[in-house]
Amino acid sequence: MNCTEVTHLLHAEGKRITGERRVLLRIITDNPHLDAAEIYQLARKEATKLSLSTVYRTVKLLKELGLVQLSDLGKGHHHYELDLKEHYHFICLGCGKVVEIPPISAFQELAEKRGFEIIGAKVQLVGYCTKCCKKRARGTMVRFAML
Amino acid sequence: MNCTEVTHLLHAEGKRITGERRVLLRIITDNPHLDAAEIYQLARKEATKLSLSTVYRTVKLLKELGLVQLSDLGKGHHHYELDLKEHYHFICLGCGKVVEIPPISAFQELAEKRGFEIIGAKVQLVGYCTKCCKKRARGTMVRFAML
DNA sequence: CTCGATGCAAAGTGTTTGCAGTACG
DNA sequence: CGTACTGCAAACACTTTGCATCGAG
Numbered sequence: 001m002n003c004t005e006v007t008h009l010l011h012a013e014g015k016r017i018t019g020e021r022r023v024l025l026r027i028i029t030d031n032p033h034l035d036a037a038e039i040y041q042l043a044r045k046e047a048t049k050l051s052l053s054t055v056y057r058t059v060k061l062l063k064e065l066g067l068v069q070l071s072d073l074g075k076g077h078h079h080y081e082l083d084l085k086e087h088y089h090f091i092c093l094g095c096g097k098v099v100e101i102p103p104i105s106a107f108q109e110l111a112e113k114r115g116f117e118i119i120g121a122k123v124q125l126v127g128y129c130t131k132c133c134k135k136r137a138r139g140t141m142v143r144f145a146m147l
Numbered sequence: 148m149n150c151t152e153v154t155h156l157l158h159a160e161g162k163r164i165t166g167e168r169r170v171l172l173r174i175i176t177d178n179p180h181l182d183a184a185e186i187y188q189l190a191r192k193e194a195t196k197l198s199l200s201t202v203y204r205t206v207k208l209l210k211e212l213g214l215v216q217l218s219d220l221g222k223g224h225h226h227y228e229l230d231l232k233e234h235y236h237f238i239c240l241g242c243g244k245v246v247e248i249p250p251i252s253a254f255q256e257l258a259e260k261r262g263f264e265i266i267g268a269k270v271q272l273v274g275y276c277t278k279c280c281k282k283r284a285r286g287t288m289v290r291f292a293m294l
Numbered sequence: 295c296t297c298g299a300t301g302c303a304a305a306g307t308g309t310t311t312g313c314a315g316t317a318c319g
Numbered sequence: 320c321g322t323a324c325t326g327c328a329a330a331c332a333c334t335t336t337g338c339a340t341c342g343a344g
Contacts, residue, residue, distance in 0.1 A: 014298095015298085015299090016297095016298060016299065016342090016343050016344075017343080018298095018299060018342080018343070019342095020299080020300070021299085035333095036333075036334080037333085049300090050300085050301085051300070051301045051302070052301095052333095052334090053300075053301070053302080053334090053335080053336085054299080054300060056333090056334060056335070057299080057300085057335090060334095078333085078334090101257060101261075102257075107272060110249075111272075111274070114248075114277065115277035116237060116272075116274055116275065116276055116277065116280070117274045117275040117280050118272050118274040121270070121272050122270070122272075123268070123270045125254055125257075125263075125265050125268050125269075127258070127264045127265040129262075129263055130261065130262035130263065133262065133263070133264050161323095162323085162324095163318050163319070163322095163323060163324065164318080164319095165317080165323090165324060165325080166318095167324080167325070168324090182308095183308075183309080184308085196325090196326075197325085197326085198325070198326045198327070199308095200309090200325075200326070200327080200328095201324080201326075203308090203309060203310070204310090204324085204325085207310090225308085225309090
């Protein structure tokens with residue numbers, strides 16, 4: 001789902017394509033994991049008068065149309081991701097980095113066995129990235145085995 | 148990780164085991180996906196004077212010790228889940244039901260290949276459950292193919 | 295032109311914190 | 320008995336809403 005497609009869908013839904021929306025849609029389709037404040041910050045560079053309300057209203061609209069999904073990657077507030085087709089993330093507990101990982105194909109069998117219909121998959125692996133693994137190996141012990 | 152184990156760990160960390168914490172720990176270890184308000188509501192049945200602050204403080208404590216994980220199952224606010232070892236959820240877009248599904252084993256290879264260390268996995272499949280699939284089959288068309 | 299979209303400020307949520315009193319260890 | 324924990328209320332951060340105005344269709 002790219003910017004143009006989203007715009008077409010909005011239009012098809014009878015929504016108006018305003019300057020603000022054009023800017024917001026491009027930013028949201030270009031960037032995978034932004035929160036409202038980050039979208040606002042980027043948008044203000046192009047549409048200087050744009051308000052935070054409009055960011056929220058646009059994001060809410062996209063959410064209602066099923067084009068965007070809320071996610072909380074452990075940062076305590078919402079991030080927005082374009083559509084819910086597939087999201088495979090590895091989140092590093094050491095540095096907080098979020099890395100995209102390739103999809104895993106084992107889900108469809110499960111759905112068939114259970115009579116579910118799977119629309120999207122969201123996988124979050126949590127752990128330590130290569131760099132933080134090394135850092136931890138040399139560093140002090142962690143509190144518990146599980147941390 | 149059960150209630151007793153969590154209590155032991157708290158104690159080992161030099162934390163005090165108060166009446167409030169006993170109640171909260173039991174509720175949190177017994178229930179997989181509660182939010183702060185729900186924990187509070189349940190806890191008030193046993194500890195009538197317990198405050199919402201204490202719920203938040205306890206949950207925060209558990210989070211800092213790595214015993215509980217925040218998650219946003221698309222409801223717009225935080226739910227708390229005991230530890231981050233493994234969480235496999237199927238979320239129904241029709242009725243909002245959250246179903247536990249069995250773990251998938253394909254992650255470890257990935258980690259080895261990339262030099263990651265995986266501590267926990269959180270998988271959210273999104274779609275329609277058996278009941279809602281049938282309902283949809285008879286019902287009206289949805290807005291877009293993707294919804 | 296008309297009605298949906300916007301900016302602004304004010305109101306709502308959910309969460310955190312300061313402080314004085316309480317009770318665990 | 321000291322100090323970590325608690326309840327309460329006030330502060331805070333993020334999100335939503337009411338209203339007058341603007342502008343896409």
